[in-house]
Amino acid sequence: MNDEDEHALALLRQLDRLPGPSHMEFPDGFDYQRAKDRAAALTDRLEHDFECPCPVDGMQDSAAYFAVGVPPEATEAGWPIRVWLSNYGDLASVSPPSGFPDRVSNAVAEGSISGADRLRLEAALFDLGYVLVPQRPLKQSYDGINTDWAWVGEPNWWVRFFYHL
Numbered sequence: 001m002n003d004e005d006e007h008a009l010a011l012l013r014q015l016d017r018l019p020g021p022s023h024m025e026f027p028d029g030f031d032y033q034r035a036k037d038r039a040a041a042l043t044d045r046l047e048h049d050f051e052c053p054c055p056v057d058g059m060q061d062s063a064a065y066f067a068v069g070v071p072p073e074a075t076e077a078g079w080p081i082r083v084w085l086s087n088y089g090d091l092a093s094v095s096p097p098s099g100f101p102d103r104v105s106n107a108v109a110e111g112s113i114s115g116a117d118r119l120r121l122e123a124a125l126f127d128l129g130y131v132l133v134p135q136r137p138l139k140q141s142y143d144g145i146n147t148d149w150a151w152v153g154e155p156n157w158w159v160r161f162f163y164h165l
Helices: 003-016 032-050 101-110 115-127 157-162
Strands: 056-058 066-070 081-085 091-095
Touching: 003 157, 032 056, 032 066, 032 081, 032 115, 081 115, 091 115, 091 157
Parallel strands: none
Antiparallel strands: 056 066, 066 081, 081 091
16 A cells, blocks of 8 residues: 555544444444535536435445436446545545445446546545545555454445444
8 A cells, every 4th residue: 555545544443443332333423414415516516516416325234425426428427436534524425337446446447437437536535524435555454453243245435434233
């Protein structure tokens, strides 16, 4: 991993230690209405940038309450894109058609996300104050403090901060 990945992994480990209720969905002080408003702002921005409706989905029992979708007809590559918004530290993760990060590191190279679409997504997230987490650290095996949690399959950092728990 490079320095950017190491920095991101250090951030994930720090957020993993935040005090919270007896579950891992969100830390103490999580403001659902703020998260909802920010997801709506991101939706508006992506709808403007991609010139089409970009639906926002709410989730429960998850470390990410919202995901915003860019439909395939609006992307240069013709593949849908999903932006996951974590309940921790304003983190965001961009995933290609599968919805999971296992392909994102090669998404631009393989053509499922164009370079221009990636730049639009990154600009929107940056402008709205989200921290886009690189995929390599998210794919690392979870080695955080919640070792007694009942995980489904092999947990990684993406599951910890962006998926159903």
